[in-house]
Amino acid sequence: MEPFEFEIFAHEILSRLPSKCVGRFKSVCKQWRYELSSSIFSIIHSRRMYNSEHRKLITFTASSIYIDNLIGGKVDICQRKFIFFPVDTPLSNLMILAAQYGLLLMCIQGPSDQLILWNPTTNKFLNLCHNKPKSFFDIKADAVGIYLDSLNDVKILHLQRRMDGVVPRVYSMNTHEWKTLSFLKGSDYASLLYLWSNGTLCNNVLYFASPHYWAPHKSYMIAFDVVSETF
Structure with a gap:
């Protein structure tokens, strides 16, 4: 009989167990902790739990x-x-922006808004504004979304709206780095007369509704293809 690879065992068998059991199995050895803490396993596990x-x-x-x-x-x-939320802040300051693959993308509202990616099952989190300027994220102007790319890498799309334009940035859970993408040309997309929604994922596309405050006929929908990572 051929040896049974642990990765297959984890993805096909352990991913079907409740979160509490998975948490206990992380203490078996380093290999188990590494595999059961990976982004790919978390996605497979959350999908199985969703369908169970x-x-x-x-x-x-x-x-x-x-x-x-x-x-x-x-x-x-x-x-x-x-x-308990892992960051010391009043719960009234929290706002859920997006949810996908068992992860919550949160905002801690304050003098400088903080963008937090949180796994409530493990209580682990990432401050995506760490070592960034205070104006990096603005909940009143910006929009965000969560998606999975073709390499099973969980990514965060941040559309930063400022007076001089829209800057799209993507954070990779694999590399823990931001990269800047190109945005659409033309139209006044950065205008604060538009109230942007956060991204809704459907068929490998993140959709951002952008209704106009005063002129409904000027409203539009922005689509981001998560496979090609283009607008």
């Missing part, structure tokens, strides 16, 4: 955050689990 009965509902209130199990489409409050 082990779904969860996360709820934010003014004073707490808790997770409930969804059983048969109904909320089971008997096993409710309270969790």
Whole structure:
């Protein structure tokens, strides 16, 4: 019998287990921790959980955050689990911008808005504004989205709107680096008369609705192809 590769074992078998079991298995050895902490495993696991009965509902209130199990489409409050946001800030400052693959893209609102990528299952997070200028992210002007590229790399798209134009940047979970892309030419896309939505992912395209404050006929929809990474 040929040896059974651990990667196949993890992706095909361990990915079907509840999050609590996966968390325990990370302590088996370094190889298990490495594979079960990878972005690819997290995506496979979240998809399996989405298509199984082990779904969860996360709820934010003014004073707490808790997770409930969804059983048969109904909320089971008997096993409710309270969790803490990993950054010390009042919960009233938090806003959910996007959710995909078991990850939440959050904003901590303040004098300088902070963009946080958070995994509520593991409670690990990344501050995407770390070592960036205070004006790097502006919740009132910018838009964001989460997607998976052709190499199974989870990426964050940040559309930075300023008076001189729109600058699209992409953060890679594999390289932990930002890169700048090219945006559309023409039209006054950077105008704050447009209220941009955050990205909605459908069929490998992130859509950003951009309604006009005063003239509905001037509204438009921006589409970003996540395969070619072009607008």
